Amino acid sequence: MPTRLLHCTLFGVLLLLNACRSDNEWDTNKTPYEPVYNADPNTKHVRFLPPRSTTNGGNLYTSGAYVLEEEKDSGLHVISYEDPANPKKLAFISIPGFRAAAIKGDYLYVSNYDDLVTIHLNSFSNPQETGRIAQAWHLNDYPPFTGILFICADSTKGTIVSWKLSETLTGTSAKCRR
Amino acid sequence: MKKIYTPFIILLTAVIIMAMDPSPTLSYFAPSKSVAQAGIVINGNNLYIANNDTLVSYDISQPGTPAETGREKTGMTVDTLYMFKQNLVVCRDNFYGTVMYDVSSGGFGQSGIYWPWTSCKKVVLYGDKAFVTDKPGYSCSGENPDGDVRMYTISDNAATSDPIHLPVENVSALAVTDNTVYASMESQGFAVIDVATNLIKTTFPDKVYYSLQISGTKLYGRSKTSLDCYDISNAQSPKLISQLSN
Numbered sequence: 537m538p539t540r541l542l543h544c545t546l547f548g549v550l551l552l553l554n555a556c557r558s559d560n561e562w563d564t565n566k567t568p569y570e571p572v573y574n575a576d577p578n579t580k581h582v583r584f585l586p587p588r589s590t591t592n593g594g595n596l597y598t599s600g601a602y603v604l605e606e607e608k609d610s611g612l613h614v615i616s617y618e619d620p621a622n623p624k625k626l627a628f629i630s631i632p633g634f635r636a637a638a639i640k641g642d643y644l645y646v647s648n649y650d651d652l653v654t655i656h657l658n659s660f661s662n663p664q665e666t667g668r669i670a671q672a673w674h675l676n677d678y679p680p681f682t683g684i685l686f687i688c689a690d691s692t693k694g695t696i697v698s699w700k701l702s703e704t705l706t707g708t709s710a711k712c713r714r
Numbered sequence: 715m716k717k718i719y720t721p722f723i724i725l726l727t728a729v730i731i732m733a734m735d736p737s738p739t740l741s742y743f744a745p746s747k748s749v750a751q752a753g754i755v756i757n758g759n760n761l762y763i764a765n766n767d768t769l770v771s772y773d774i775s776q777p778g779t780p781a782e783t784g785r786e787k788t789g790m791t792v793d794t795l796y797m798f799k800q801n802l803v804v805c806r807d808n809f810y811g812t813v814m815y816d817v818s819s820g821g822f823g824q825s826g827i828y829w830p831w832t833s834c835k836k837v838v839l840y841g842d843k844a845f846v847t848d849k850p851g852y853s854c855s856g857e858n859p860d861g862d863v864r865m866y867t868i869s870d871n872a873a874t875s876d877p878i879h880l881p882v883e884n885v886s887a888l889a890v891t892d893n894t895v896y897a898s899m900e901s902q903g904f905a906v907i908d909v910a911t912n913l914i915k916t917t918f919p920d921k922v923y924y925s926l927q928i929s930g931t932k933l934y935g936r937s938k939t940s941l942d943c944y945d946i947s948n949a950q951s952p953k954l955i956s957q958l959s960n
Contacts, residue, residue, distance in 0.1 A: 572748075590960040593936045598929035605941060606925075615958065620932065620943050623958045635750035638761070643777040645761060647750035652763065654778055666778035673749035673765050680747055680791035680807040700746035 562685060564707035569679040569686040573694035574649045579632040582646070582653055582665050587613065587625035599639045602660055610634060612646070614660050626660055633697060650674055650697050671695060678714055685710035744849075747807070752795045755802065757817065762802055764792030769804065769815070769822060786822035788813060793833045798868075801825045805833040829873045830866070831855040840890040843909065844868050846877075847885045861885060863897055865909070880907055881914055889926035889933065894949040896933060898923035904935065906950055915950045 574580075590613060594606035603623075605613040611631040616624045633649030644655040644663075654667035677689035679699040685707045689696060752764040759775040760783070767788050772780035790806035797803065800818035805811075812832050816823040831837070834846045834854035844866045848854050855864060855877065861884045864877035884900040894915075895907040903919040921942070923935035933944040933952055940959045944952035 590941070593941070593960070594925060596925050596927035596934050596936060596941075598927055598934070600929075603927070603929075603934055603941070605936065615941065617932065617943060620945070620955045623941070623943060623956050625958070635748055636753045638754035638756045640756045640761075640774065640777065643774070645754050645756070645774075645780070647754070650749045652754075652772075652780070654780060656778060667780060669772075669780065669782075672763060672770070675747065675749055675766055676791070681744070698746055698748035700748075 562707075562713055564685070564710075566685055566707045567701050568705055568707050568710035569681075569684055569699045570702040570705060571675075571677075571687060571689050571693075571696045572698035572700060574697045575632060575694075580648055580651055580670075582648060582655060583630040584663050585628045585630050588628045595637075597637050597639055599644075599657070604629075604637065604639070604644070606634065606637075608634075612637065616660070627663075629655070629663065647673065650695055673697070675699060678712070682714055685713050688712040744807075747791070752792045755795045755797055757797050757800070757802070760817065760820065762795060762817075764788075764795055764804070767791050769795075769802070771817070771820075771822075784821060786815065794837070796837065796839070798827075798839055801827060803829075803837075807833070825871075827871045829868070830875055831864075831873075836885075836888050838888055838890045839868075842868055843890070844873060845880075845888060845890055845895060847888060863888060863895065865895075865912075878912060880912060882907065887923045887926040887935070889928050891928050891946065892949040894946075896926055896928075896952075898926060898935065906952060908950060916952075 590607060592608040594608045597604040601618045603615045603617060605615060607613060611634050612629045613625055614627045616626050631646050631648050635647045637644060637646045642657050644657055646653050650671045650673045652669040652672035653665060656664045656666045675696045679686050688711050755762040759773060761772040761774045761780055763770050767790055769786040769788060771784045773783045774780050788804055788806060792804055793807045794805035801814045802817045804813045812829055814825040814827045816825040831846050831854045835849045836847045838845045846854060846864050848861055863880040863882055863885055865880060866873040866877045880895060882897045882899055882905050885897050886900050887898040889896045893909045895909060898904045903917055904921040904923060905914050906916045908915050923937050925936040927934045931945060931947045933946045935942045940957045942957050943955045945955050946952045
């Protein structure tokens with residue numbers, strides 16, 4: 537009986553030791569995630585500008601004979617295909633932090649960083665912002681992945697609008713992990 | 715004596731093996747995760763977004779001023795949203811599966827529908843078919859990741875478990891209409907596939923698109939240098955109408 541008790545105790549101790557994961561076991565060669573905060577509140581507005589070149593085109597949205605083409609992170613190009621053989625850029629809707637859009641009828645719904653903004657398109661001739669829901673989105677103060685290193689969130693810098701793999705920091709500078 | 719030591723040695727070996735595992739591992743890490751990444755979905759007078767792990771619905775019957783009507787916790791950060799009939803399809807981060815909510819009554823009801831894929835690079839629904847492509851290096855349907863297009867037949871509450879593989883690879887963009895799949899491949903260009911025979915009808919080897927969108931009888935493709943417009947009145951013989959350079 538004492539031998540069994542000894543073995544059980546030893547086994548329990550081994551299990552506890554196994555549960556104590558040392559810092560050295562995290563691979564600090566991995567690239568950490570870092571938080572991106574919502575920008576200056578002054579950029580939380582939509583502007584209707586003259587057409588411009590596409591530099592980083594993305595998703596396409598259609599409404600009748602018009603195509604809205606994503607310019608990543610910055611807005612939408614408005615392109616008329618009323619004459620499909622001669623398409624024409626009409627305008628650029630500047631939407632800082634743009635990620636997503638949906639169209640219903642004459643209304644366009646877009647993300648402007650973490651705000652949900654409604655734009656009345658008025659046949660694309662005179663678009664107007666008609667509604668804004670502030671901070672419709674937010675992210676947790678940790679990335680939605682496990683087994684990773686990340687730069688700890690700092691709430692004094694604002695609301696987190698993105699987690700991205702760092703292009704400049706290494707794992708040794710990451711104090712948080714999950 | 716031997717009886718006592720055998721289980722002890724087995725357990726000790728298991729503990730040692732566990733201790734040798736260097737760190738938690740995960741097969742897929744997204745390069746970034748942003749607010750609104752799951753998109754904005756409109757169904758009738760309802761608009762849906764995913765705020766972190768919570769679905770939020772808005773009434774847009776007054777389209778200029780959306781009014782919040784409901785919230786539903788999903789338990790995990792949401793990666794993708796789209797509609798299937800009157801069901802909101804919700805894919806969760808880290809490939810924690812797909813949940814579908816019956817939103818026909820305005821609330822978030824359980825749909826009872828099961829589909830065998832989770833967070834994919836792209837899912838296109840057309841009629842009773844679903845076309846899915848993997849994220850790079852990670853399968854969204856439990857099969858080996860291969861970057862091709864898998865076609866499932868869907869019914870009211872399930873999808874076929876054995877998909878048909880379309881003859882394309884490293885697909886960067888996808889659109890479907892009228893028994894025809896348009897798939898752009900990273901290295902072999904743009905292919906037009908007949909769904910009924912699963913054969914490539916035509917290819918445009920020098921055209922690589924990163925986004926494809928159909929509107930009526932027009933197909934729009936975004937390449938690195940231009941936005942191209944095709945007439946697809948004859949779906950399997952697209953004709954290039956224009957190229958709007960950047």
